[in-house]
Amino acid sequence: MASRKIEVVEKKNLVSPPVAVIISVLFPGLGHVLIRKLNRGLLIMASIGTIIGLFLWRIDLLAHRETDFISQYLKALSRKGFFIGFITLAIVILWLWVARDTYLHATRKKKGGFALFAFILVMFFAIGWQISEIDLKKAVTKFPDAWPPLSKILWPWEAAFTRATEELSASTEILIGSEDQGPPPIPVEEPGKPYLRSTPNFGKLSSLDENNNVIKGTILHLTGKNFKPNTLTQIWWFDALGNEFRPRQDGKYTSVTTDDKGNFEYDLVMPYRLIPPSAEGKILNKVEARQVTEVGSLIPADPLKLTFSLIIETIFMGMMATFFGIILSIPISFLAARNIMKGSWVTMLIYFITRTVLNIIRSIEPLIWALIAVVWVGLGPFAGIVALTVHSIAALGKLYSEAIEGIDHGPIEAIQATGANWLQTIMFAVIPQMIPPFVSFSIYRWDINVRMSTVIGLVGGGGIGFLLVQYIRLLDYKAAGIAVWFIALTVSILDYVSAEIRNRFV
Amino acid sequence: MLEVKNLTKIYNDGTVALDDVSFTVEDGEFLVIIGLSGSGKSTLLRCINRLIDPTEGQIIWDGKDVTSVKGAQLRNLRRQVGMIFQHFNLVNRSSVMNNVLSGRLGYVDPWKSLLYKFSPEDRKKAMESLQMVGIEDQALKRADELSGGQQQRVGIARALMQNPKMILADEPVASLDPVLAHTILGYLEKLNLERNITVMCSLHYLDLVQRYGTRVIGLRDGKLVWEGDNNAIKKMSDAEFKNIYGEEAERVSAGSLTGGEV
Known part of the structure; x- marks a missing residue:
């Protein structure tokens, strides 16, 4: 080989150093271009242009009522002094720095240099900080607000278990109106059974006058017997339609504690209740004394039971979606494998179309597919499965097709050379190469699908997310916490299991 | 006897890989094919067991036309011709045993074989083949756990399972170091001498060519440019050598190694 001399040709500047500096001051970056530092110059131009553009936009947002630039700038400065001042100063420094950089490069005293761009990056961070409304102070000072729900989510287990309750109650009927309408009979006392009577057992409900002042109703003297001793007893009111509610007296729910013998006396003001205009004749309400006590050992509470059943639903949603995804993506993956499809232009066209469609489907998040699926098949786990299946087909189709493309042709040739037929060649040379990536990708996908199905419920796709979003909207943070814990537990177990399985195969 | 008559192979993209090649190989010969990369050696070997279909010409083996x-x-035909590859072409994730047993595929019941079921005789034969190449203790390992030299021995054992009358070896030692090269070629020579298996082998190192070949053909740009026996290759002149390998070629030696098993 003929040896070649490497000639280093110094390209001459188009302008002298002082001129380059002046041009740089007038138009930052142009000076660099004229001394043949094209990339550096263009990068400086683009950076400064972007910074100034963003800066002007922020000023305009801060003071959009002002008309001319000066007053806009001053208004913005008064509102966000630190930010506006800092960026203004930084732009001035940058301007001078670019001029100096032009001079150093023009006189060949310097090559490269990243400090200038590090400075530009700092400016972008400052602007980004302002644009994205980062407020660390708020994050710290407002944290106590977040603590009550957060602590409930972090430790929700009081809500996970409960005890069976035993209810002890007795009631008596109250006539709304005067005695001459015929008050209801007084209940008969039976030994050993809770008993409640009211004196009188008729009267007027509380009502409002024209000025919305409360006119107190009749005071009922309640006598309770044969209840559990020393236990809080709630007083409930049933209106004529059977709706029950707890009346309040002085802002507190009415309740009374029984004495050592299980008896109590209580004065109840008849509560405020509108009587339906259609009501005719005798209107009977009911007052009830009720003791609710916990008995027996701890049993799982509803949130725990619901969470558990929905976690199972979630895991199976992920599994079914993966199953359908695998079944449907295997044939598609062959259409998307270049080495299979390179035969003719028709097959290549199919290859390109398949690839493009898969890429488009894959780039749409499962959550968005779920929104579409909910419209398609209605709320519930099936919508979630449809959404995850669609996304799985696209993702697995791509992964499988790449596995097919990556197949080693050598063993195929070797097995053919032994006199094996087509099926034997597939079984001995192709399948052994395909199984590990297929299994690995499928398990990985199952992992992803279960993780996705925990959030797909947020948009109505069934599974645990459905429950979680309900609890959060009801502000039931403890129940939500139970769901969150179960999601975390399931996902991490699955993560571990799928990693183990994949390790064995790859 | 193998007769190659006017063999020509033109690939779809227009490349002429073989251009009117004719020669004969007697049974029991150790024929070495030399030539630059891309001179058509691999194509020639693959035409003989029809992994590649020739464009024109005939290959007649034991009086039968192979090309048709x-x-x-x-x-x-293929099951009677063992083949050994430069990159071994083992199924990496299968066990050594399964790789060797796959040499039997041309003989066994296709349906049974699909479930990887082989008769005890075949398994015994596989162990014997592995013994012959000295790696019977590796039978249960995965093929890709073996070193390059061991993998090529698995390749030989697989070819042996075919009870081959002929072995085609496509640069069997090009991926191995010179010491292993002698071991592998030693096995091929042993099979050639003891079992009278015809060997067609492409090689690069002239030392190895001289040591193992009973006859040599040289290819250049798909044309047969040299043919001679072992004596002739030992006396091959620089001019002849350059005719095969081109003007820029120098004689490459496999080092100061002497032949024989290592």
Whole structure:
């Protein structure tokens, strides 16, 4: 080989150093271009242009009522002094720095240099900080607000278990109106059974006058017997339609504690209740004394039971979606494998179309597919499965097709050379190469699908997310916490299991 | 006897890989094919067991025209011809045993074989083949756990399972160091001498060519440019050598190694 001399040709500047500096001051970056530092110059131009553009936009947002630039700038400065001042100063420094950089490069005293761009990056961070409304102070000072729900989510287990309750109650009927309408009979006392009577057992409900002042109703003297001793007893009111509610007296729910013998006396003001205009004749309400006590050992509470059943639903949603995804993506993956499809232009066209469609489907998040699926098949786990299946087909189709493309042709040739037929060649040379990536990708996908199905419920796709979003909207943070814990537990177990399985195969 | 008559192969993209090549190989010969990369050696070997279909010409083996057979007849031809590859072409994730047993595929019941079921005789034969190449203790390992030299021995054992009358070896030692090269070629020579298996082998190092070949053909740009016996290659002149390998070629030696098993 003929040896070649490497000639280093110094390209001459188009302008002298002082001129380059002046041009740089007038138009930052142009000076660099004229001394043949094209990339550096263009990068400086683009950076400064972007910074100034963003800066002007922020000023305009801060003071959009002002008309001319000066007053806009001053208004913005008064509102966000630190930010506006800092960026203004930084732009001035940058301007001078670019001029100096032009001079150093023009006189060949310097090559490269990243400090200038590090400075530009700092400016972008400052602007980004302002644009994205980062407020660390708020994050710290407002944290106590977040603590009550957060602590409930972090430790929700009081809500996970409960005890069976035993209810002890007795009631008596109250006539709304005067005695001459015929008050209801007084209940008969039976030994050993809770008993409640009211004196009188008729009267007027509380009502409002024209000025919305409360006119107190009749005071009922309640006598309770044969209840559990020393236990809080709630007083409930049933209106004529059977709706029950707890009346309040002085802002507190009415309740009374029984004495050592299980008896109590209580004065109840008849509560405020509108009587339906259609009501005719005798209107009977009911007052009830009720003791609710916990008995027996701890049993799982509803949130725990619901969470558990929905976690199972979630895991199976992920599994079914993966199953359908695998079944449907295997044939598609062959259409998307270049080495299979390179035969003719028709097959290549199919290859390109398949690839493009898969890429488009894959780039749409499962959550968005779920929104579409909910419209398609209605709320519930099936919508979630449809959404995850669609996304799985696209993702697995791509992964499988790449596995097919990556197949080693050598063993195929070797097995053919032994006199094996087509099926034997597939079984001995192709399948052994395909199984590990297929299994690995499928398990990985199952992992992803279960993780996705925990959030797909947020948009109505069934599974645990459905429950979680309900609890959060009801502000039931403890129940939500139970769901969150179960999601975390399931996902991490699955993560571990799928990693183990994949390790064995790859 | 193998007769190659006017063999020509033109690939779809227009590349002429073989251009009117004719020669004969007697049974029991150790024929070495030399030539630059891309000179058509691999194509020639693959035409003989029809992994590649020749464009023109004939290959006649034991009086039968190889170029025209199809289907079951073709598989019957292939199973009598063992093949060894530069990159071993083992199924990496299968066990050594399964790789060796796959050499039996042309003989066994196709349906049974699909479930990887082989008769005890075949398994015994596989162990014997592995013993012959000295790696019977590796039988249960995965093929890719073995070193390059061991993998090529698995390749030989696989070819042996075919009870081959002929072995085609496509640069069997090009991926191995010179010491292993002698070991591998030693096995091929042993099979050639003891079992009278015809060997067609492409090689690069002239030392190895001189040591193992009973006859040599040289290819250049798909044309047969040299043919001679072992004596002739030992006396090959620089001019002849350059005719095969081109003007820029120098004689490459496999080092100061002497032949024989290592």
